[in-house]
Amino acid sequence: MKYKIAFIFVLLSMSRQLAAQTMSAVPFAPKILPGKGLKQFDFFYAGEAKARNMYIVRDGKIAWSYIDTTGRGEISDAVLMTNGNILFAHQYGITLINSDKKVLWKYNTPEGFETHTAQPIGNDHVVFVQNGNPAKVFVINIKTDKIAKEFTIPFKSGTHGQIRHARLTAAGTLLVAHMDLGRVCEYDVNGKELLSLEVPSVWSAVPLKNGNMLVTSNQRFVKEMTRGGDTVWEYLLDEVPDYKLSSPQLAMRLPNGNTLINNWFNQWDGRLDLNNLPVQAVEVTQDKKIVWALRAWTDPVNLGPSTTFQLLNDPNGITEKVRFGDIK
Structure with missing residues (x-):
């Protein structure tokens, strides 16, 4: 009997190994990708990873990099400003650096809280969301280091999974984007809720020039939604032929009307197979055809996991030339 049981365990083990090999053999993307590779765009890039790395790519090459291998936390959000400064949220703080990597301002998140998203307002203010109990929106004057505005927003328990993007x-x-609540909410500068839309496992919600918003979800979809909650365009990643796009975190509408979607790789849950590498981003047309895909995992241009993707000189892109109520 014991030999029969041992034989069954051996068979089960072999079947698991075969299943794993079969899964790893399924291509994450075509061998030949559409588009011009790294030369398709000039862009700023960062991603949630075990190290805090950021890059500027021009003409297909890394023109600038910030490599932090000794710090703590992960970069969930970063903004390249028009003056060349970079503001980034890295889980346990927010930092503003210049192109020479000199720290111009820094906020350290209190123990038990996390910060995963931040945006500059002009050159004097930063707005960010702080996860924790309670979750709050802050506006800080970085010249005086004083809080210009703060208010509490709805949240569930579990600090890390509350909010990733605003x-x-x-x-x-x-x-x-209230990931924990599965809702996108809009707030005025005094914390009044103006809008609340159901979006399960929402990771980000980016406002568009037409008044709609582009949302991404951990349930592997990207949608353009109206303020009334209607879906006017939807991209279901599980239905994309020839690609395995597992984790969208940010989507942006390009000047040509196409949509750029990042595809994040989780370094904590898996190890890269150099013989079967996933793509880090795709450009998708309105009729859902992929016309460009990025795969840059090896030297001389190893960009790592993808979260933030900002085109250089994009008139529709993120900028510090914004306001929050009367703060500008």
Whole structure:
């Protein structure tokens, strides 16, 4: 009997190994990718990873990099400002550096709280969301280091999974992606809720020039939604042929009307297979055809996991030339 049981365990082990090999053999993306590779765009890039790395890519090459291998936390959000400064949220703080990597301002998150998203307002203020109990929106004057505005927002327990992304709108309001609540909410500068839309496992909500918003979800979809909650465009990642796009975190609408979607790789849950590498971003047309894909995991341009993707000189892109109520 014991030999029969041992034989069954051996068979089960072999079947698991075979299943794992079969899964790893499924290509994450075509061998030949559409588009011009790294030369398709000039862009600023950062991602949630075990090290805090950021890059500026020009003409297909790394023109600038920030490599932090000794710090703590992960970069969930970063903004390249028009003056060349970079503001980034890195879980346990927010830092503003210049192109020479000199720290111009820093906020250290209190023990038990986390910060995963931040945006500059002009050159004097920063708005950010702080996860924790309670979750709060802050506006800080970085010249005086004084709080210009703060208010509490809804939250569930579990600090790390509360909010990953927030962005100011042209109307001077703040769109917050409540990942824990499965809702996108809009707040005015005094914390009044102006809008609340159900979006399960929402990671980000980016306002568009037409008044709609582009949302991404951990349930592997990207949608353009109206303020009334109607879906006008939807991209279901599980239905994309020839690609395995597992974790969208940010989507942006390009000047040509296409949509750029990042595809994050979780370094904590898996190890890269150099013979079967996932793509880090795709450009998708309105009729859902992939016309460009990025795969840059090896030297001389190893960009690592993808979270933030900002085109250089994009007139529709994120900027510090925004306001939050009367703060500008």
